[in-house]
Amino acid sequence: MRLRDIAMKNIIRRKGKMALIIIGLAVGIATLVSIITVMLAFQKNIDQQLSTYGFNIVIYPASSNLSLNYGGMSISGVDAYEVKSLSMDDLEKIRSLQIASKIMAISPKLLQPADIKGEQALLIGTDFKQEFSVKKWWRLASGKKPSSPKEVIVGADAAKKLKLNAGDFVELNGQKFAVSGVLQSAGSQDDNLIFCDLKQVQSLYGRGKELSLIEVTARDSGDTDLVVKALEKALPQASVSSIKQAVKFKEKAMSSLIRFGLTVSAIVIIISGFVVLTTMSLAVIDRKREIGIFRAIGYRQSTIFKIILIEALILSLIGGIAGYASGFGLIYTVPILFKKVNLVVKPNIFVLALSVGMSVLVGLISSLLPAKKAASMDPADALKSL
Amino acid sequence: MSLVLADGLVKYFGADETTRVHALDGVSFKVNRGEYVAVMGPSGSGKSTLLTILGAMNPPSSGKLVIDDIDVYSLSQEKRADFRREYLGFVFQQLQLIPYLTALENVMLPLVVTSRKDKKELAASTLERLGLGSKLNRLPSELSGGEQSRVAIARAIVNSPPIILADEPIGSLDSKTGEEVLSVFKQLHDEGQTIIMVTHNPDSVKDADRLIQLKDGKMVANEKVKGQIVLAF
Numbered sequence: 001m002r003l004r005d006i007a008m009k010n011i012i013r014r015k016g017k018m019a020l021i022i023i024g025l026a027v028g029i030a031t032l033v034s035i036i037t038v039m040l041a042f043q044k045n046i047d048q049q050l051s052t053y054g055f056n057i058v059i060y061p062a063s064s065n066l067s068l069n070y071g072g073m074s075i076s077g078v079d080a081y082e083v084k085s086l087s088m089d090d091l092e093k094i095r096s097l098q099i100a101s102k103i104m105a106i107s108p109k110l111l112q113p114a115d116i117k118g119e120q121a122l123l124i125g126t127d128f129k130q131e132f133s134v135k136k137w138w139r140l141a142s143g144k145k146p147s148s149p150k151e152v153i154v155g156a157d158a159a160k161k162l163k164l165n166a167g168d169f170v171e172l173n174g175q176k177f178a179v180s181g182v183l184q185s186a187g188s189q190d191d192n193l194i195f196c197d198l199k200q201v202q203s204l205y206g207r208g209k210e211l212s213l214i215e216v217t218a219r220d221s222g223d224t225d226l227v228v229k230a231l232e233k234a235l236p237q238a239s240v241s242s243i244k245q246a247v248k249f250k251e252k253a254m255s256s257l258i259r260f261g262l263t264v265s266a267i268v269i270i271i272s273g274f275v276v277l278t279t280m281s282l283a284v285i286d287r288k289r290e291i292g293i294f295r296a297i298g299y300r301q302s303t304i305f306k307i308i309l310i311e312a313l314i315l316s317l318i319g320g321i322a323g324y325a326s327g328f329g330l331i332y333t334v335p336i337l338f339k340k341v342n343l344v345v346k347p348n349i350f351v352l353a354l355s356v357g358m359s360v361l362v363g364l365i366s367s368l369l370p371a372k373k374a375a376s377m378d379p380a381d382a383l384k385s386l
Numbered sequence: 387m388s389l390v391l392a393d394g395l396v397k398y399f400g401a402d403e404t405t406r407v408h409a410l411d412g413v414s415f416k417v418n419r420g421e422y423v424a425v426m427g428p429s430g431s432g433k434s435t436l437l438t439i440l441g442a443m444n445p446p447s448s449g450k451l452v453i454d455d456i457d458v459y460s461l462s463q464e465k466r467a468d469f470r471r472e473y474l475g476f477v478f479q480q481l482q483l484i485p486y487l488t489a490l491e492n493v494m495l496p497l498v499v500t501s502r503k504d505k506k507e508l509a510a511s512t513l514e515r516l517g518l519g520s521k522l523n524r525l526p527s528e529l530s531g532g533e534q535s536r537v538a539i540a541r542a543i544v545n546s547p548p549i550i551l552a553d554e555p556i557g558s559l560d561s562k563t564g565e566e567v568l569s570v571f572k573q574l575h576d577e578g579q580t581i582i583m584v585t586h587n588p589d590s591v592k593d594a595d596r597l598i599q600l601k602d603g604k605m606v607a608n609e610k611v612k613g614q615i616v617l618a619f
Contacts, residue, residue: 001494001505006487013486293482296443297496297541298471302462380444 003303007310010287017283018311024275025363029323029355030330032270034079035261036351037331041343042254057216059231061086062239090210090235094216099230104217105134108120109200111212114194116162123172124193125201128153134217135190142166143181149197152177156185157192172196173204256306269362276366280312284374295379308371309364317362320356327355388416389548389580390440395449397435397603406425409435410446411603417582419548422575424591424611427600428619433584434553436600440582441474441551442466454548472494475542477552481534483526483541489513489533490522493540500545512540516570532563539570543579549575552583556590568593588617 011018091108094100110125128146132138143166146153152172154164159182164170168179177196185191202208218227224242231240284291291304328347335343397410410432417423427433438444439451442458443466451458453473461469475496483492493509502508510522516536526534535555542550552571556564564587572593575581583590591597591611599607601619 001491001498003498005491006498009486009491032396289482290484293478293484294495295467296441296470296476296478298467298474299499300467300470302464303467303499378443380441 003307004314006311007307007314010307011311011314014283014286016167017279017286018315021276021279021312021315021363022322023314024272024279025319025359026323026326028265028269028272028362029320029359030327031244032262032265032358033327033351033355034057034331035258035265035325036354037328037345037348038261038343039254039258040348041331041345042350044344044346046251046254055227056218057231057240059086059090059214059216059235059238060171060212062237065379086214086238087234088211090211090238093234094214097230097234099223099227102156102219102223102227104219105130105132106217107215107335108211109211109213109215110198110207112201112205112207114172116172116194119162121158121162123196123201125196125198128195129199131195135185138190139175139184140166140181141184143179146180146197149200150177151180151197153195154179154182155191155193156183157196158194170194172200175204208347258317269358273362273366276312276316276363277369280308280367280370281373281376284308284370287374288377291374291377292379292381301375303378305371305375308374309367312363312371313360316359317356319363320354320359323359324352324355389419389421390417391452391453391583392416392436392440393450393451393452394406395436395439395446395451397432397439397444398447408603410439412449413600413605414449415605415608417549417580420519420575420578420580421596422571422581422594423583423596424594425582425598425599425600426586426588426591426617426619428586430602431600431619432603433586433600435603437551437553437582437584441476442470442593455561471545472501473549473552475545475547476539477542477550477555479554480558481526481538483534483537485526487521488525489518489529489537489540492526492537493544495541498546502545509540509544512544513537516540530563531559532566535559535563535567537566537572539574543574548580550579550581552581554585554587555583556587557585561589564589 001215048160091106094103094106097103107127107130112123112125114121114123132145140153140155143153152170154162159165159179162170164179164182165183166179170177170179171177177200183190202210216227216231218224228240228242231238294304294307295301328345328351331343332345335345392413392415395410395413396408398406398408413432413436425433425436433525435444439446442451442453442461445459453469455562456469458466458469487495489515490506490509491610493513494505497505497508510519513519513522513536516539518533518536518540520535524533526537529537538555539550542552550571555571556567559567568590571581573585575593581594583594585591594611597607597609597611598605599617599619604617
């Protein structure tokens with residue numbers, strides 16, 4: 001038999017009071033775990049959303065007239081044929097950067113106003129392969145992906161305006177191109193564009209190696225700022241910005257939610273601490289007689305202190321694990337019960353460790369005072385009640 | 387050389403000299419090694435106060451307690467706990483067994499805080515010596531009054547302390563069980579154990595070598611027990 005056996009047996013004997021301590025701690029920890037789990041799930045969600053934005057960094061000339069709004073950003077030089085500051089050579093500069101490994105895709109683009117069937121339309125020269133690989137949400141309403149440079153894809157709104165269907169032909173600067181497919185509406189700028197092979201647009205309109213913009217995708221949304229900085233340094237004549245406005249707004253909304261959640265957790269955990277403090281204090285008073293016996297038969301004050309803290313440690317370990325299980329379980333069931341909630345809830349060893357650590361910390365700190373009180377009980381006083 | 391020397395033990399409560407209550411008022415005696423001493427007195431005579439002072443748990447207001455040449459109350463609180471463990475075995479009134487521990491575990495309690503390796507064996511052999519070898523794993527509630535008393539005595543003697551302090555050990559027992567417990571004390575005394583027993587029951591005193599009587603905190607008698615006991619209070 002060791003001190004921990006005495007502690008354990010006492011816990012088993014006083015199940016009611018001890019359960020109260022475990023529940024008190026578990027409620028606090030469950031609140032914390034719920035908040036953190038939701039936060040992590042949202043972060044995952046935001047990362048996913050960010051990846052559906054496709055190219056999350058746009059490089060465009062900094063020193064021209066501004067005329068086109070693309071993805072919430074103004075793209076210069078479209079109307080005035082003045083795109084001078086970006087060219088195919090810049091692509092090589094990007095590919096040779098040290099942070100090139102952090103870049104998933106690079107898509108050069110050339111914007112070109114075009115006259116199609118007597119209507120003004122915006123033509124965009126691009127690399128279809130890159131475009132389809134990054135814009136995973138692209139769905140064709142009709143037709144198929146282009147298989148030759150002489151084919152174009154038309155955005156949903158542009159197709160409606162120009163009355164184009166898959167299989168039709170369009171004339172671009174006197175040359176015939178087949179419409180290989182029409183995109184489904186995505187509610188983005190892509191709906192108004194006609195997508196054509198980059199080199200075709202460059203040569204058709206005599207734009208040489210010119211580019212209107214270069215879109216870049218960082219592998220990890222966390223690296224976006226790093227990649228932006230490196231690109232700004234490598235291309236001083238260009239402006240580099242990340243398409244993060246919408247995401248940033250969400251992050252801001254989420255961070256106030258998290259702050260609120262963490263404040264609530266902190267309050268609940270403080271209350272848990274008080275539950276432990278009062279229950280432990282009552283348990284110590286209950287055990288006055290027993291502590292008197294321990295002291296009389298030669299247990300030091302420090303030994304009594306140790307017994308109470310071992311009890312607190314056992315209870316808070318259980319409380320921490322129970323709190324994690326219930327907090328995680330609660331959030332885990334949310335997407336199951338409410339199908340509309342799109343949350344990816346995954347168990348996290350870090351959150352488990354944090355829960356148990358926090359529970360032990362709160363349990364031990366709250367038990368210090370009762371343990372001290374127990375240790376300093378005068379054995380003669382304790383035995384007077386015998 | 388005496389094992390216990392109580393020299394002018396005084397214990398009072400209250401700071402004001404005029405309203406001060408004396409629980410113990412200048413009690414001095416010696417207890418020799420192997421002696422069986424009974425302490426008697428009516429309620430409020432200071433028996434329990436004397437026992438807690440002898441038990442190294444209650445510093446006297448004045449006077450000195452020397453056990454085995456150690457001035458007990460010159461030791462720090464923690465050292466006094468060590469001293470109790472090493473020198474004293476307590477048998478409390480109403481036995482005070484820990485209800486959630488088995489007989490064996492109750493007896494092991496004083497050993498838990500020692501570095502002994504044979505805790506379990508020693509506790510078991512002590513219980514066997516007192517005739518409880520078959521009931522090691524019973525909870526106190528599963529034992530009879532006499533058996534519980536023997537567990538309490540086993541807990542007091544398990545680490546072979548030089549002195550056993552017993553507080554009304556048969557106070558709560560029926561006469562038959564009381565006899566049984568007193569015979570255990572007699573047996574221990576016969577084996578050379580020093581025993582100091584506080585009691586108000588004259589029947590408990592018959593096996594003692596000496597009787598100390600207290601009244602109103604003062605020692606009114608300290609004499610050898612020979613046949614009939616004459617109460618001095």
